[in-house]
Amino acid sequence: MQSVVFPNKILPYFLVLPQIILTVVFFFWPASQALYQSAMREDPFGLQSTFVGFANFSAIFSNGEYLHSLQVTVVFSVATALLSMGVALLLATAADLVVRGKGFYRTMMIIPYAVAPAVAGMLWLFMFNPAMGTLAYLLRRNGIAWDPVLDGNQAMALVVVAAAWKQISYNFLFFVAGLQAIPKSLLEAAAIDGARGARRFWTIIFPLLAPTTFFLLVVNTVYAFFDTFGIIHAVTHGGPAKATETLVYKVYNDGFVNLNLGSSAAQSVVLMVIVIALTAFQFRFVERRVHYG
Amino acid sequence: MKTILTSAFAATTSLLLASSAMAATEIQWWHAMTGANNEVVEQLAKEFNESQKDYKILPVFKGSYPETLNAGIAAFRAKQPPAIIQVFDAGSGVMMGAQGAIVPVADVLTKGGFKFDKSQYLPGIVAYYSKPDGTMLSFPYNSSSPILYYNKDIFQKAGLDAANPPKTWPQVFEAAKKIKTSGAAPCGFTSTWLTWIQTENLAAWNNVSYGSNENGLGGVDVKLAFNSDFFVKHFQSIADLAKDGTFRYGGRTSEAKQLFTSAECGILTESSGGLGDIIKTGMNYGIGQLPYYEGEGRPQNTIPGGASLWVFAGKSDAEYKGTAEFFNFLSQTKIQARLHQVSGYLPVTMAAYDETKKSDFYPKNPGRETPIQQMMGKPPTANSKGVRLVNLPQVRDIMNEEFESMLAGKQDAKTALNKAVERGNAAIQQAIGK
DSSP: OOOOOOOOHHHHHHHEEOOOHHHHHHIHHOOOOOHHHHHHEEEETOOOEETTTTTTHHHHHHHHHHHHHHHHHHHHHHHHHHHHHHHHHHHHHHHHHTTTTTTHHHHHHHHGGGGGGGHHHHHHHHHHTTOOOHHHHHHTTTTTTOTTTOOHHHHHHHHHHHHHHHHHHHHHHHHHHHTTTTTTHHHHHHHTTTTTTTHHHHIIIIIHHHHHHHHHHHHHHHHHHHHHHHHHHHTTTOOOOTTTTOOHHHIIIIISOOOHHHHHHHHHHHHHHHHHHHHIIIIIIIISSSSOO | OOHHHHHHHHHHHHHHHHHHHHTTTTEEEOOOHHHHHHHHHHHHHHHHHOOOOOOOEEEEEEESSSHHHHHHHHHHTTTTTSEEEEEGGGGGGHHHHBBBBOOOHHHHHHHHHOOOGGGBBBBHHHHHHHHHTTTBBEEEEEEEEEEEEEOOOOHHHTOTTTTTTOOBBOOOOOOOHHHHHHTTSSSSESSSSIIIIIIIIHHHHTTOOSSSSHHHSSSSSOOOTTTHHHHHHHHHHHHHHHHHSSSSOOSSSSTHHHHTTTTTTTEEEEEEEGGHHHHHHHHHEEOOOOOOOOOOOOOOOOOOEEEEEESSOOOOOOHHHHHHHHHHHHHHHHHHHHHHHOOOBSSSBBHHHHHHHHHHHHHHSSTHHHHHHHSSSSSSOSSSSSSOTTTHHHHHHHHHHHHHHHTTTOOOOOHHHHHHHHHHHHHHHTTTOO
């Protein structure tokens, strides 16, 4: 094998420079700021600050609210990932069966992905807002005490559905691609052996989709953890009584609403550690163990 | 050569154009007004900009009251603050704690060559927005006081007296039950701002202590006291009514107004500043005084709510001059009188109040003087001067969380208030750096 070496000594650095600048400006600089802030206690306007060491961290972990928020995040992420992936898989297998108008159906399915999180949140809020939502009105008329403004479980259900709805398109795309990669000969052989649809799905399609499913699981978890702020902010503001306050929302709430910047910075440092751990986990285990097609 | 000349000419022209456009100093005004009140803001800016050429007020909507405050703080930290920011009542303590970040309005007016005369302004309002030594810190733009609104059609359907709204809380609760049981409306009563109306004003109006140190006006180290029996009884009544939907919760700020304007609920307690939106719906509404509990000397007086305009430090002299001009413009009697009459907010100057009194506005619009009388009726006591905490927005959020759990039936009023006081005290101690 021929080894490829750049003859120019400086050019390679120039080529990676844009990426390095981006990383420094958008990651290292803010991350170092967060680390610095997490060791300080400061008034809201930044007029006075004192060094407090790890006090902000110990305050977070000795506070039940943080653990509660962690629990909320786990429930929210698992529910969102399962719901969006389940529905997407169902739709993808259904779309696979459609003969005429395949392209049209697929295009329609992808549209929600283009909707901004805050807009998706507002959309669901308008439908289910207890004061003015059309669907909320229908629910109440049918004897369901629909009141997500007070009922924490209903509020959680609402943000999960809104967050999952937005992600279905993305999952759908990957599942459709995954389904197309499954050799038709396997399915035909199984059909000749007398395996019906459901059996073919569970014994052939589902195992062969495993790499796609695993990849989507990681992507969806990260999405639910970090990209759903807009939805939660638009629909519940983390309420009622902190029932939908995820870790990311808590960083915002403590920092920008309660103006406790030290604690907020410490929480974002913890989140950073979680992201690093998740990424390392994905590279170390998921990438190695799961066999892609 | 020709091209160089042309481009030089073009550059000079554009410079000239730019400098003529720059002649008017732009002054940013960040605010949180929506609906009918937003139209008033736009109208005022337009009138001021047309009245002179040197300054241009640019109103920028920044979201809800807390969001506007946070945007202002973030902008200050980034060294890009607006000249003027509208800060709600609960944020006053936050701004007052930030010496060095703001310029007192009294100083701004002096810089602009105007004399600041305290006696021209309504005493209750000026006192709330001043330092203990009497220096006015912010300009009281929209002051309000909570009042009771009721739907006259629903009252008639329920067999209640549509000419006489309930006066005390027990009467409100009875009327709400009657509305619900008679089927006149799906919900009897709702309230916006459980914190400001049902806690802070409840305390002042009934002359009960909300917290130590004159509710924070006497000093920053405050021990909250809103878990006394008086509050427990009030909130337990509301929690009981919430069980069958006689009371409905709308949200933490003014969301409940929609429950009233959509005729879902028959009675609403809300800021007098909410009037503009209620008038707009064209519904058959009536206004009453904020309810109270019977007792000696009650009702006392309500405390100002709404918002005031603060001026950030570090701006140019031209901007301060323009800001002073604008505040002077806002203080004019005809502007104040009009603001009061269209929006339901209180007039800020005595002259505007007197002019409205002289006109036939109050006889023609019954109930519109109520919010002023509530606030000015009696000299305030230690319990009714106001509430000022360095982190009142945070304490209000804590209260809201406990109220939400209570209204969802997860805890009783006593537990909710005890927890709110305990968490609130801890937050105050942390905020004042102890």
